[in-house]
Amino acid sequence: LTTDVVLFAIKDSELCVLTITRATEPYLGKYTLPGGFLHAGETSRNSATRVLQQKTSLDNIYIEQLFTFDGSDRDPRGDFVSVAYMAFCDYKSIVFDISPKSQNPEFLPTETKLGFDHNEIVDYAVSRLKNKIEYTNIIKNLLPAEFTFLQLQQYYEVILGEKLDKRNFRKKFMSLDLIEKTGNMLTGGKQRPAEMYKFRSQDFVQLRRWF
Amino acid sequence: LTTDVVLFAIKDSELCVLTITRATEPYLGKYTLPGGFLHAGETSRNSATRVLQQKTSLDNIYIEQLFTFDGSDRDPRGDFVSVAYMAFCDYKSIVFDISPKSQNPEFLPTETKLGFDHNEIVDYAVSRLKNKIEYTNIIKNLLPAEFTFLQLQQYYEVILGEKLDKRNFRKKFMSLDLIEKTGNMLTGGKQRPAEMYKFRSQDFVQLRRWF
């Protein structure tokens, strides 16, 4: 029994997942998702959280169970069952553990070819994410604590894979009453400063359908 | 590693799940979901399907993975991990296996108190079902091959737990183009005969949001 974790982050306007470079066979030298065997007495959720904490410095990560993958064709070594999780972070806040045993963790685009059946896991996670940003506030887990409206919109656009109308997006999102101004402005660009926003609640919110 | 299966059916205008009466400790004599250990070389999905085929005469059941439950507090015998599935059938088409080893399978309301953490599993399945009838055609798995519009509507009402407007429901559902008249009429009541319908496609259909 194992876990695999899809940790999402948005890097350079692209949706990416945390990968490692395998140090042993099978798939030696290939990219895969981080994961591993459950320790004794550990839940799959704890195991997934532990794996992430080993690769990154993150604490308090939002994580949710995705799906359980099994079947004898997914790992050449034998018959493993993997409980997959997905998690989110703000790319800028990540500090990687660079010790050799961490196997060079890095964020790569979701289309990157991975070993095992990990592309299947990533595809499933991406489709879940696409659905879920439309009726929950999970996007806050990808954003820094303070952000501008344009950044919020761009994150939606990256995940959904389509351009959104600026005025309509602002109206719709504002009506959800999820975010508020911090009072700070983002200056430094050669343009008018932007208001900064933060999410009101740190909790998970499920909306009754909207997009 | 085990599976537990939530088999739904609508019986007497109530949403019910298949239960068994346990023949051994723990929870001897209590109701629980059917389930069991995976056989060697078997996937969790195959295991869940096999369990259902043992209790009922059903073949070709629609089944989907729900969630994986783990933690040391879910079974007093130790640390089990259970991959839960949900499935659907038309209550009228069920023939139970009544041999003693089948442990008296029967359909009971979803609110029935069950052993282990099985109420948690049922609650999760019910919420998934409630969501899913709003953007897929899974309801066909609960209906007989031919049905009337009123029956279809009543199934929605039972699952959603609310009354729906007859005219609006018919308009909305018809616009989805999922069902067609069979040409048969249901007679025998002391009222005008009703047109009978069937689903066009036997396949799973995912709609782009509607209810």
Added chain:
DNA sequence: CCAAAAGTGTTGGGGCTACACCCATGT
């Protein structure tokens, strides 16, 4: 003729989409 479910249209309001211009700052 009465009871019971079958079947059918219209209207008003709210929310979505589409669309273009001025503002504040840095260089």
Added chain:
DNA sequence: ACATGGGTGTAGCCCCAACACTTTTGG
């Protein structure tokens, strides 16, 4: 001055909800 993103309002359309009566059969 100009380039860049920041920020704002409206009008039309479509979809949804609300709502009541006639039809067809059995008893």
